[in-house]
Amino acid sequence: MALPVRKFDAVIVGAGGAGMRASLQLAEAGLKVAVLSKVFPTRSHTVAAQGGIGASLGNMGEDSWLWHMYDTIKGSDYLGDQDAIEFMCRMAPQAVIELEHFGMPFDRNDDGTVYQRPFGGHSQNFGERPVQRSCCAADRTGHAMLHTLYQRNVRANTLFFVEWMALDIIRDPSGQVLGVTAMEMETGEIWIFHARATLFATGGAGRIFSASTNAFINTGDGLGMAARAGIPLEDMEFWQFHPTGVAGAGVLITEGVRGEGGYLLNKDGERFMERYAPTMKDLASRDVVSRAMATEIKEGRGAGKEADYILLKLDHLGLDVIEKRLPGIREIAKKFANVDPVKDPIPVVPTCHYQMGGIPTNYHGEVVVPAGGNPNSVVPGFYAAGECACASVHGANRLGTNSLTDLLVFGRASGDSVIRFLQENPGHKDLPKDAGDYSVQRVARLDGQTGGESVFEVGAEMRRTMQAHCGVFRFPDMLQSGVAKIKAVAERAKRTEIKDKSKTFNTARVEALELDNLIEVAVATLVSADARQESRGAHDRADFAKRDDVNWLKHTLWYREGSRLEYKPVNLKPLTAQTFEPKVRSY
């Protein structure tokens, strides 16, 4: 069946921070760009970021991009690529200033400069003491940033396709990416978006876990599409568990609470982080804090009737600071935890938050795969930025605030790369004759399925499996049985059935197609985690308790076909700075 076709210079999938920073670059360059988004742009998950954007502006005291770079590499447990990390940290101040010029309502200091708060893992002088590096707008930084970027795109007349869900990547026989198929949710129609360059900014897939800070829309659509098109997924075993999700609800409480002076207590009222991280204490990196909390709970020092959560105390900050710097947190705590943090501590637990891995890219945002002996061979016409991409700046553990930095820096860089590519490669390449057939078949399978299982049931089984088998602490037997279980769930996902057959805004169909993407990510995660025989960053194994740089200082690449794994070296060579050699990590 021939699908209708729309032609653009570039198509961007996803209208969060990375997608809209990239689209701005392209729209302002006068290119014909289409931005597809499952939701109205300001509803993208960037909106939920709270604490700030990391950049060494030095507004609060001495700071340098080199220190930021060191912190990020150490935070990544040395798995991050040092060229990409140098690039991000050097570009970060400019990215933040640019956002200020766009109208971002940053908090201010008395001298009128942008206010910065301390954040986990960020330090002065290579780990000596905490530094104030997080540029924020109260505890609504992501909201302020996403709206500012949307507003700037309105000014640039960017063309958005709102409530369109991309389904599959179109590649020609040479492997070049020529666009995507996408479904208009309101009508159920499928179109081909034929583009000279395709940029994915589709966000993460935190919804593979039951307890997640992530929005419902975070279903790894870009990763699912890439995997189905033969692109490997990098470092998928590394998932960040944020220390402070509201117990039971999963809703995020920013690390900025601890940045502003809040701290964690066990049931005995002990400030236990002093034992685990004597220098940085509650501002150690997230993997360290989450493990400490899980250990406290495991050893019976959790609070509450079931001794299953930790307390986040901030009442001592006083009403003024809380109202001024953390108003959103107070709102969330009252609504979701039934406590007013001005008086009482918030019950929190480590909660799945961020996907460090993703579609492999270099620091230009170009998607790279092993080919012809080169582990980082560029896939022509294909770009990725933000949480869906793995540059890799976050390695085995991301520092707080670096996600927004990543969106801005790599959103812009990938936009610039697309512009260069378009200049060098005029004209559209012809679509393959069967372009779109695969997507049509997938949707037809779903619509025609009888005797299948409900999307909700299969999805719930996937989430339970991930939660039980691939959490903060990982055990060899659980990983092994988890691989078998998740592969069985993946088989069931092939036979999901929806009762709703309507063409009009069929969200049952959308959720089924989202599950197709989630399940790829879930399988990639468990298979990659089971294979990595060491503990590094967020990947912590009971049977291999230490980091093993001799055997495992390398990136995982998971291929969907046969669930095959390959590895590629970590880039330890920065662009201009000296290499930061792996060493023991303590906070």
Added chain:
Amino acid sequence: MKFRIYRYDPDKDAQPYMRDYDIALEPTDRMLLDALVRIKAEDDSLSLRRSCREGVCGSDAMNINGRNGLACITRLADLKEPVELRPLPGLPVIRDLIVDMSQFFKQYHSIKPYLRNDAAPPSPDKERLQSPAEREELDGLYECILCACCSTSCPSFWWNPDKFVGPAGLLAAYRFIADTRDQATSERLDDLEDPYRLFRCHSIMNCVDVCPKGLNPTRAIGKIKDLMVRRMT
């Protein structure tokens, strides 16, 4: 718990109808959205928008027992049964609880919702300075999540959705007027000086009553009106 939900699928329904649901909730189901997710697990044909489930993305605005609000931060315990759910009033219904928000966004876009300042920044690598007091002027304005609870509860917007900017758009207009970095105040006021665009607001204050973020569009509108009066005298 009992629910009555507005249902309409143009593919098969001649007209909308209310459907009753009686579902068993789990103790972990605290918010209305939790219940809706549970209903959808049983009846996948119920269509609604939702995303962040914490009141910051603005997707799941709907009319709940006669009042606009966000399902994700509306507590089930506070709701009278049967909980009656309808799409936001005044906008065309696409399906079930999903409305066509084009008119709402058209009005938002009409106020040029972006910082207007043609002067080059003092330096490309330095921020424009703004005092904490100047920045505070934006509090209560920039937090809008564009959920449309306010505009779709406003009788003036119901009557003239094509001509009256509505509370959300006007709040955004004042957000830029109040920003010391924005230099287009007089153009913005010119644009709003119109019997409909601004002056259809009759301070009914439904917008203030329903805003899930606790914002006050009526106050912002009052400030715009003040500025207009002041520049005339």
